Amino acid sequence: GPSSQEILEKRKQFLNPAIFLYYKKPINIVEGKMQYLYDETGRRYLDAFGGIVTVSCGHCHPEIVDAIVHQTKILQHTTTIYLHHAVADYAEALASKMPGNLKVVYLVNSGSEANDMALMMARLYTGSFDIVALRNAYHGLSAATMGAAGLHTWKHGVAQGFGVHHALNPNPYRGVHGSDGKLYAEDVADLISSATPGKVAGFIAETIQGAGGAVELAPGYLPAVYEHVRNAGGVCIADEVQTGFGRTGSHYWGFETQGVIPDIVTMAKGIGNGLPLAAVVTTPEIASTLTKCLHFNTFGGNPVCSAGGHAVIKVIDKERRQENCAVVGGHLLERLRQLQEKHPIIGDVRGKGLMIGVELVTDRGTKVPAKAETAEVLEKMKDLGVLAGKGGLHGNVFRIKPPMCFTKQDADYLVDVLDYSLAML
Ligand code: PMP
Numbered sequence: 001g002p003s004s005q006e007i008l009e010k011r012k013q014f015l016n017p018a019i020f021l022y023y024k025k026p027i028n029i030v031e032g033k034m035q036y037l038y039d040e041t042g043r044r045y046l047d048a049f050g051g052i053v054t055v056s057c058g059h060c061h062p063e064i065v066d067a068i069v070h071q072t073k074i075l076q077h078t079t080t081i082y083l084h085h086a087v088a089d090y091a092e093a094l095a096s097k098m099p100g101n102l103k104v105v106y107l108v109n110s111g112s113e114a115n116d117m118a119l120m121m122a123r124l125y126t127g128s129f130d131i132v133a134l135r136n137a138y139h140g141l142s143a144a145t146m147g148a149a150g151l152h153t154w155k156h157g158v159a160q161g162f163g164v165h166h167a168l169n170p171n172p173y174r175g176v177h178g179s180d181g182k183l184y185a186e187d188v189a190d191l192i193s194s195a196t197p198g199k200v201a202g203f204i205a206e207t208i209q210g211a212g213g214a215v216e217l218a219p220g221y222l223p224a225v226y227e228h229v230r231n232a233g234g235v236c237i238a239d240e241v242q243t244g245f246g247r248t249g250s251h252y253w254g255f256e257t258q259g260v261i262p263d264i265v266t267m268a269k270g271i272g273n274g275l276p277l278a279a280v281v282t283t284p285e286i287a288s289t290l291t292k293c294l295h296f297n298t299f300g301g302n303p304v305c306s307a308g309g310h311a312v313i314k315v316i317d318k319e320r321r322q323e324n325c326a327v328v329g330g331h332l333l334e335r336l337r338q339l340q341e342k343h344p345i346i347g348d349v350r351g352k353g354l355m356i357g358v359e360l361v362t363d364r365g366t367k368v369p370a371k372a373e374t375a376e377v378l379e380k381m382k383d384l385g386v387l388a389g390k391g392g393l394h395g396n397v398f399r400i401k402p403p404m405c406f407t408k409q410d411a412d413y414l415v416d417v418l419d420y421s422l423a424m425l
Contacts, residue, residue, distance in 0.1 A: 078302075386418075
């Protein structure tokens with residue numbers, strides 16, 4: 001294949017320069033096998049970011065590849081205007097994974113589309129317009145979801161979210177109320193009574209914020225907020241784009257870690273192990289409001305993505321991936337906390353299962369974000385063969401969200417590489 005330099009030159013000429021690369025010295029990935037990626041020289045990297053939390057079962061997982069190839073050879077696309085079994089079979093399988101009355105599936109292609117649709121459903125169903133979202137949230141880059149973002153870095157001043165109100169971020173590490181979920185929930189009640197007519201369309205939140213830096217919501221937050229929102233006539237939307245499909249280890253869905261059942265659940269990324277697939281799952285009652293509108297999605301629920309998504313669900317069950325997230329994630333968190341004792345720059349280690357954040361600060365007291373250091377360590381880790389992510393408003397949080405086939409040995413290797421890279425600062 002072409003060299004990195006040739007690809008870089010072609011990109012420069014033909015690709016929008018806004019499509020950014022992660023590393024100062026970019027890597028050229030030509031092949032993937034489960035939790036490993038290979039560059040053009042055959043060098044192997046341990047992938048602890050999974051294509052931004054998307055490769056859930058592993059790169060080119062053979063059973064998922066087989067399902068995709070098989071379906072592609074028979075029928076790739078017709079749109080949903082004709083009957084096809086793959087979309088119906090897949091919807092049944094996905095619904096079987098949902099608690100309560102969350103049984104109606106609408107398939108789309110990306111997390112942005114899914115959240116966009118969820119916000120629209122909430123507004124159509126309730127007849128209200130106001131939405132409560134969280135500061136530090138990320139829900140996508142459609143006009144409506146950019147408006148719901150609570151990170152100015154993703155808003156660009158062009159889609160400011162008319163009708164969206166941003167509540168306090170219930171962040172145990174940096175938030176004003178520490179770990180007291182109930183106090184943060186009071187802020188939502190206050191927001192509803194002061195900034196809306198007392199009626200809202202809904203509330204949207206990730207259970208562990210992803211792009212915002214793997215921030216867990218303070219315990220007890222969601223149950224209290226859901227009550228306030230429902231009392232104001234609103235529906236509760238859980239953005240499971242990153243936290244779904246067993247990644248948190250203890251539960252299949254992130255919202256279950258706070259003991260709530262939402263009214264609308266959005267999912268993307270890991271749902272397709274890399275295929276463009278996303279879904280909105282809701283109750284029959286809420287789903288039916290959409291029948292009043294002419295609504296359509298050209299690629300949503302196409303046979304190939306449906307077959308691939310179905311295979312993902314089967315693989316997660318068969319290979320006990322949720323359990324693996326609990327075991328390996330627990331081990332990784334423990335080892336990272338030991339590392340925190342050694343390196344004062346590590347301000348916080350947090351997360352659940354294989355959805356982990358490591359926040360770097362220049363001073364543990366003032367918590368000043370160590371932004372430059374994070375970028376430097378990320379680059380160093382890559383040079384040593386480990387790919388992690390970074391995020392948070394200040395770009396000072398390592399995001400460790402590998403394919404869910406990550407092993408304890410992989411975790412140990414990652415920690416050793418992080419340890420060494422931090423020592424080199
Ligand atoms: N919600 C969350 C929590 C996300 O992390 C993302 C993607 N980073 C999105 C929504 C948007 O998904 P997509 O990029 O597929 O539109």
